[in-house]
Amino acid sequence: MRSLQTPLHRVKSLGASHSGTGHFWRQRITAAALVPLSLWFAYVAIGLSGTSTSAPLQFFAHPVNAILMAAFVIISLYHAALGVQVVIDDYVHSTGMKIFLFLLVRLFVIATGSACIIALLRISVF
Amino acid sequence: MADIPQQPVAASRPLSPHLTVYRWPVTMMTSILHRATGMALTGGAVILAWWLVAISNGLDGGYQIFMALASSPLGMLVLFGATWSLAYHFFNGLRHLAWDLGYGFDKKLAERNSVIIFALSFASAIAIFAIVWTGHGGYLQ
Numbered sequence: 001m002r003s004l005q006t007p008l009h010r011v012k013s014l015g016a017s018h019s020g021t022g023h024f025w026r027q028r029i030t031a032a033a034l035v036p037l038s039l040w041f042a043y044v045a046i047g048l049s050g051t052s053t054s055a056p057l058q059f060f061a062h063p064v065n066a067i068l069m070a071a072f073v074i075i076s077l078y079h080a081a082l083g084v085q086v087v088i089d090d091y092v093h094s095t096g097m098k099i100f101l102f103l104l105v106r107l108f109v110i111a112t113g114s115a116c117i118i119a120l121l122r123i124s125v126f
Numbered sequence: 127m128a129d130i131p132q133q134p135v136a137a138s139r140p141l142s143p144h145l146t147v148y149r150w151p152v153t154m155m156t157s158i159l160h161r162a163t164g165m166a167l168t169g170g171a172v173i174l175a176w177w178l179v180a181i182s183n184g185l186d187g188g189y190q191i192f193m194a195l196a197s198s199p200l201g202m203l204v205l206f207g208a209t210w211s212l213a214y215h216f217f218n219g220l221r222h223l224a225w226d227l228g229y230g231f232d233k234k235l236a237e238r239n240s241v242i243i244f245a246l247s248f249a250s251a252i253a254i255f256a257i258v259w260t261g262h263g264g265y266l267q
Contacts, residue, residue: 028226031219038216042254047266049258053189055267056181073174080168087161108168115175119182 023082030079037072044069057123066124073116077109156240160218163211170208209254214247 044065048056060066084105092098148154180192195201221239224230230239257263 028223031223035216035220035223038212042212044266046254046257046263049263050261051264051267053181053185053187055264056189057184059266060178060181069178073171073178076167077171080164080171083161083164084168087165109171112171112175116178119175119178122182123178 023085027079027082027086030075030082033075034072034079037068037075040068041072060120060123063124066120070117070120073113073120077113081105081109151237152240152244153236156218156243159214160222163215163218166207166211167215170211173204173208206251206255210247210251213250213254214243217243217246217250 044059048059060069085102088098088101088105092101177192180187180189183189196205221230221243230236
């Protein structure tokens with residue numbers, strides 16, 4: 001079947017959104033990954049509730065638990081950044097403000113994610 | 127020659143779909159709540175980071191402070207909101223994935239599923255709080 005894309009479109013591989021379907025697809029892939037990870041997170045959060053500090057320390061010292069938690073944190077925050085971007089796209093119409101808010105959201109998820117990852121590394125490695 | 131038609135008068139007719147002209151079907155509510163809970167959970171990531179950092183500070187760190195705040199009335203309210211938001215976003219997210227695969231678009235079915243998702247999300251959040259409250263959590267120590 002002949003492509004309906006114009007030659008320019010094919011060269012730039014972007015649509016009117018300037019990002020093609022990449023954003024949509026990443027949102028779905030991260031969502032699918034978060035289905036089992038969220039269930040695991042709920043199991044862990046309930047399992048560590050009401051415990052003293054040593055219980056979560058020992059739990060996250062185990063590399064499998066630390067890696068699963070890191071995966072939950074990174075994929076959640078990636079999914080969050082993609083989702084908040086859509087909300088900004090929908091409600092903020094000035095380009096300058098839009099770019100500013102995109103950067104702010106990325107700063108937020110990178111800062112929050114870094115704090116989580118460094119905390120997990122401190123517990124499980126150092 | 128006839129006059130060039132003027133711009134139509136910005137008139138009393140409705141211009142575009144606007145939230146206030148609709149009654150609120152349950153599916154509209156569930157759609158907006160998906161977004162609202164997503165935004166809330168994004169903010170809630172700070173609590174998760176705080177929890178992990180507090181744990182990583184070790185036995186003398188701020189974990190006790192975190193736990194004291196978490197078990198205060200305001201802390202419980204925030205945590206219940208986060209728990210319900212995650213449960214709701216989880217169940218409605220499953221429905222979104224089903225929609226992406228082409229299932230569940232029938233109007234009556236979508237309305238029924240909206241009610242089920244509401245009920246499931248509240249039931250899950252209340253069940254989780256009941257487990258923690260009655261001391262049945264903490265099985266990972």
